[in-house]
Amino acid sequence: MSRTWLKWMPAVAVPVLIASAAVAVPLSANAAVNLPTKTPAQVLALAAGEKVTALAGTISQTSSLGLPELPITGADASAGSALELLTGSHTARIFQDGATKQRVQVLDSMAERDLVRNGSDVWLYDSKKKTAVHSTLDARAAETTLEGSIPTPDQLASKLLASVDSTTTVSLGSDLRVAGRTAYDLVVTPKTGDTLVGSVSIAVDSETGLPLSVDVFVRSQEAPAFHVGFSKLDLGTPDASLFAFAPPAGATVTERAPKTDVAHPTGPPTDAAKPTVSGTGWGAIIALPAGTNTSSATSSPLFGKLTTAVEGGGHLLRTSLVNVLLTDDGRVFAGSVPVAKLQAAAATK
Numbered sequence: 001m002s003r004t005w006l007k008w009m010p011a012v013a014v015p016v017l018i019a020s021a022a023v024a025v026p027l028s029a030n031a032a033v034n035l036p037t038k039t040p041a042q043v044l045a046l047a048a049g050e051k052v053t054a055l056a057g058t059i060s061q062t063s064s065l066g067l068p069e070l071p072i073t074g075a076d077a078s079a080g081s082a083l084e085l086l087t088g089s090h091t092a093r094i095f096q097d098g099a100t101k102q103r104v105q106v107l108d109s110m111a112e113r114d115l116v117r118n119g120s121d122v123w124l125y126d127s128k129k130k131t132a133v134h135s136t137l138d139a140r141a142a143e144t145t146l147e148g149s150i151p152t153p154d155q156l157a158s159k160l161l162a163s164v165d166s167t168t169t170v171s172l173g174s175d176l177r178v179a180g181r182t183a184y185d186l187v188v189t190p191k192t193g194d195t196l197v198g199s200v201s202i203a204v205d206s207e208t209g210l211p212l213s214v215d216v217f218v219r220s221q222e223a224p225a226f227h228v229g230f231s232k233l234d235l236g237t238p239d240a241s242l243f244a245f246a247p248p249a250g251a252t253v254t255e256r257a258p259k260t261d262v263a264h265p266t267g268p269p270t271d272a273a274k275p276t277v278s279g280t281g282w283g284a285i286i287a288l289p290a291g292t293n294t295s296s297a298t299s300s301p302l303f304g305k306l307t308t309a310v311e312g313g314g315h316l317l318r319t320s321l322v323n324v325l326l327t328d329d330g331r332v333f334a335g336s337v338p339v340a341k342l343q344a345a346a347a348t349k
Helices: 014-020 040-048 077-086 153-161 339-348
Strands: 054-064 087-097 101-108 111-118 121-126 131-136 168-172 176-178 181-190 197-205 211-218 226-234 252-256 276-278 285-288 307-309 315-318 323-326 332-335
Touching: 040 153, 040 168, 040 181, 040 197, 153 197, 153 211, 153 226, 176 197, 181 211, 285 339, 315 339, 323 339, 332 339
Parallel strands: 131 252
Antiparallel strands: 054 087, 054 226, 087 101, 101 111, 111 121, 121 131, 168 181, 176 181, 181 197, 197 211, 211 226, 276 285, 285 332, 307 315, 315 323, 323 332
């Protein structure tokens, strides 16, 4: 599956996806599943060899990170929309035919948002705002994003499996059935105690190796802190009409100039602005230097509601899965680690 649908978030929330890479759908439909025996290494290889290029499906995602529900109306609504994947339940329909035809439909209350890519043409449509933005991708264009989009199990699984090394134990749970398909339950467990992550459960399709669901568990709670999974899945080629988009009558249309690098439109970041990583594996801490543009986060009406002042200076965004520390001098430290670890990292910089 193409990995082109990544979530944009303000600077304060970016480390959440980096660190966790992670309507809950039951992994099992209470039907017995008895797949051919494989070793954990064989299931890892199955997932690594996944080559699904066409599908149509519905994805459900639930976050239980200990954060309050974010507003959808009023003065805080825009900030709440940008952070909404961190709370509550969300549903999206996705369609794909190869690397250049994709459609994501995020289903909101009485509205929907669409990202449609057909070759080099990309449309972003918001039915509530009645706006449509059109852009053209060139050969060097960065990944296309849709604010409020739900990451696919494939995207999260690829990030989480990249953390599998000598600091990780890999095992298999009971065989599963997800979205009508049989799957192996690949369980990834950090060996270190210096992380909030307890374990990660990845349902790997027994035929194709496609990750069908991802559940991230933390040490402090039994239910998954983050779940994303298919509730419906069809591996046939979607109808071509799904990728042909025309703005509805009455929509405000904006043409956006092509960008060769969405992440850094004015050129690559300087060494002084690049994030650094201290520690390894599940206990790693990502640091953004002073001067990083966090104004979109700190100026948000929600900043004071979602963060708390910490002793010694700075503000903390605390969740059950990841912590983010913003120091008074403008630095950012984030990781799936206890707060004390972030403070110690900040003190040594």
